[in-house]
Every structure is written in C-alpha cells, then in structure tokens.
Amino acid sequence: MPLQFNEYYNELTGLTVGIKKLLFSEQSQYQLVEVYETDTWGNLLTIDGLVMLSERDEFVYHEMLTHVGLFTHPHPEKVLIIGGGDGGSAREVLRHRSVEVVDMVEIDKTVVDASKRFLPDVGDFSNPKLNVIYEDGIKFVNRVENQYDVIIIDGSDPVGPAAGLFEKEFHELCYGALKENGVLTAQTESPWVKSYHPGIKKVYKVLNELYNESYMYMCSIPLYPTGLWSMMCASKGEGPLSESALNRVEKGITELRALNYYNSDIHKSAFALPEFVKNILA
C-alpha cells in the first residue's frame, strides 16, 4: 500500500507527495510538526498538515525571501527573522558578509529540534552569529525599537500561530523595530488561492502605508499550493529596484556561494506581476 501526503488548497484539489515513511510526528504546544521521507523530494517538513519545505525545493523559498531584501538594504548588519525555525532563511542571510548578528525568533522549539535532526543541511545552527530565541514573534517585536536593518517574516500560513503575522498591528511593530533605511520581506501565500486574498491585500496595503517603497514579488515553488508564491519587500529607504540596490545585487552576488534560483535577472523580473495578480492588489 503506497503512502501519500496530501495538501488540499481548494476542496479536494492540491498536492500529493509519495511518502516512504513518517520520520517524526509531534503535537507541540502550538501545532502538529511532522517530517516525512518522500519518494523524490528528500525529507519534507509539514506543520498542521501544510508543507513548509522539502529538502529539494527549499532553496527557492529561502533564497527569494532573503536575498531580495538583504541587497535592498545598503549595508545590512543586524537581521531579525520571525519564524523560520527550519533555519533555511538564517543560512541564506548568513551568506552576506556584512551581516554580524541574526536573531531568529521562533515560537516553537519543536520545529527547530526536528529540523536539526531530520533536515540537517537546511539550517546553519552552529554559526556563532545566529541567536535562536524561542518566543512569539509578535511579543518580541513589541519590545524592540530601532534595532534591525532587515526583518524577514518567515511564518507559516495565516491560520494557527502565524495568523497574527498578516495583521496591521504586527507590521506597525516591525516598522518600529527597524532602523533608518530598514527593509522588510515577508512570505504572503499564493495569489491563486482565493481564501488568501484578504491576507495578501491587508499586508500589501499596510506596507504601502508604512514604508517609502513597497512591492509584491513572485517566485515558483513546486511543493507549495499552485506552485506560484508571493512575497513582499518594503523599504524605509531605497526600493529593491533602485539603481543602487541593483548595483549591490550585481556586485554582491558573487560572494554568495551555490545559488540555485536567485540571480540578478531573477531579482528584477520577480517584481513583474501577472495581470490577475495586479487585479487582486488593485
């Protein structure tokens, strides 16, 4: 009897992944954390039955969520990651030589422990520049002000503990936690899934109100619902498509080893939105 993991985004339409075995399953204080060994995508981390990453496709999500924002900032030294318990975003951030400190605020230690054990190549937890803080990201940003150059919102889908990450109040706190010229990036779900439209619009609107520059951008992630994923990039200073940001991409990209998705053409082109996506935001 073959095993399959299914994630449905519309009634009974979705993704099905061939499973060799369940490696880990724990109902934490916050959510159900599971790791599967898959047929062709390496190990797969799920939370409450939703795909977080597979070892084979995680590079798209993590490269796109981090490098777009890091290169938008003129000189990122101190970076905050909200969520990101698998360690993939921190790994990509730490590739930037200017970065001195990464604070990763993950609500659920179970995600970090499972990732260290079953996704050992995703994170870079032994890096001395990385501080892992087990706390609710919303409470954390409520206590800090004017401290970070870049904030990366690497939360789960807007149900369960990550729902607050799509709220106006949270983004106001993030704005306050950023220093001058601060840059924020966030994952904001698939534009094909109608139930996510209210969350997408809410984040787009609040970033537009708060920041000097704000944009949605896109990437293609095979194990996320519909394959098309949206992210947002907002900046207190120069935008991600400014001449100086594009110059930093061109110069800085050579110091990042082994990129599998992101490059300077992708940086620019990711901001081109299909018509139906523009219509959601209009």
Added chain:
Amino acid sequence: MPLQFNEYYNELTGLTVGIKKLLFSEQSQYQLVEVYETDTWGNLLTIDGLVMLSERDEFVYHEMLTHVGLFTHPHPEKVLIIGGGDGGSAREVLRHRSVEVVDMVEIDKTVVDASKRFLPDVGDFSNPKLNVIYEDGIKFVNRVENQYDVIIIDGSDPVGPAAGLFEKEFHELCYGALKENGVLTAQTESPWVKSYHPGIKKVYKVLNELYNESYMYMCSIPLYPTGLWSMMCASKGEGPLSESALNRVEKGITELRALNYYNSDIHKSAFALPEFVKNILA
C-alpha cells in the same frame, strides 16, 4: 466517496484535482481523451491521463505561448499552430489584428470535438480566419515551405503522438516552413522534472543552431506538474527582447482584450531563468 484525478510526475508525487464527474472519455485512434468537471478549476481536459488544461488556468499557457512570439514578429499575418486542439492558442493568436490566417494542424479530431462540446469558452472555432486541419503536424510541415510568419508548437507531453515534436528533424522542417523573419514558440515542459531534461536540452540546442535568436522563457501554471513551465521562442530575425519587439508589445498590448497573465513586464521578465534552469541548459 470523493473522486480525484491524479497526475504523478515523480513516482507518487504530483497533482490531485477534486472531481465532480467524468463528462467525456474516449479512446481515440491516438490517445485517451477525457474531460472532467472539477471542484474549483472548471472543466479539465486530459490526454492519456496528463492535464492539458483547466478552464480556470488555461489563460496562462495560451497567453504565454502565443503573444511572446506574435509580438516578436514585425507583422504576423499567417500563423501555423501544431496541435492546440482545444482552440485556446488560436483564440489568442486571433486577437492580433495583423493576423489574416491561422492554420491549426491537430492530429486528433476527438480533442477538437470534446473541446467544442465541454470547453466552449476556450476555443474560437467559428472565426473565419481559422482553418482546422486534421493531420499529423510533422507530416504537414514536411509539405510546406516558406509559408508562415509564426509557428506555435502546442503539443502534448513528449510521449505518445507528440514525442516527435521534440526532435531535431521536426524543428528543421518548421524552420523551412517559416518565411523570412519567421518566429517559432514551443512548450517545453517543466525544468523540475528530470525525465524531461533530455527533451528540453534537445529543443534548446536545435533552435540555437537553426535560428538567429533563441531563448527559453518561463511561466507559472498551477495545474501543470510542479507549476513551473518552460517555453522557447526562436526568431530568424529580431529576438523577443529586441527594442523593436518590446516597442510592439507596448503598443500592441492595448488591442488585446482581457489579458489575465501576459503584460509588457511579464514579456521581459519571463526570460529571466533561475540558476538551476540555466544549469540544465549549460
């Protein structure tokens, strides 16, 4: 008992679509043609168990396969479509005012008949500029020379009757069937699926050898395996990113009604390839 259509691209990993009912199923002379009513994607056309299109997402594929090539040509009047039995590519081509004749060469009348009946909004079969020819596309291009401005290869996956569309000999015949300044576009599968790499590389190489300009470009199609799809555009004259082509996009796009995916930013950005895709072509 809920019904689901599954298409696996890697062992047991793939797509699952919730089905309300099977509307049509016929084993034609060439292949198994089926139409399902789905839960949230409208009607779904499959051939030999592989998704061809759903009513809700077909606009991505058809807009991207046609407009990129049509705007690359300085003045497309006569267009050949190989395959495309559902009529979606012809519909998009016929939106260009310069186009006088579209010859659609579809091997399987069953596909056209099923599409007319169950996908009535996809095709525009009553348009007097459209000639539907029931013949093997490879045999057809073998008999024509120097006749078309644009050729669109809208075939199924490279198994079954469409396998020949990924061969060098077929592309040499297409080159011969194109007039001076002729442009060709072709669908070339997902770069995430390793079994398609040989076909992708073969088409990329032969187009590069034959044409003055040739490129791969990408789009995001939720009901195709992995969601990320590759297409190619080759031109005897100016390329798709030439200044004059980009000017034609800017000017011509207003005459195309109701675009849902394609726009001038998408035209340019589609040619930015992720690193792992570049590595396949290298």
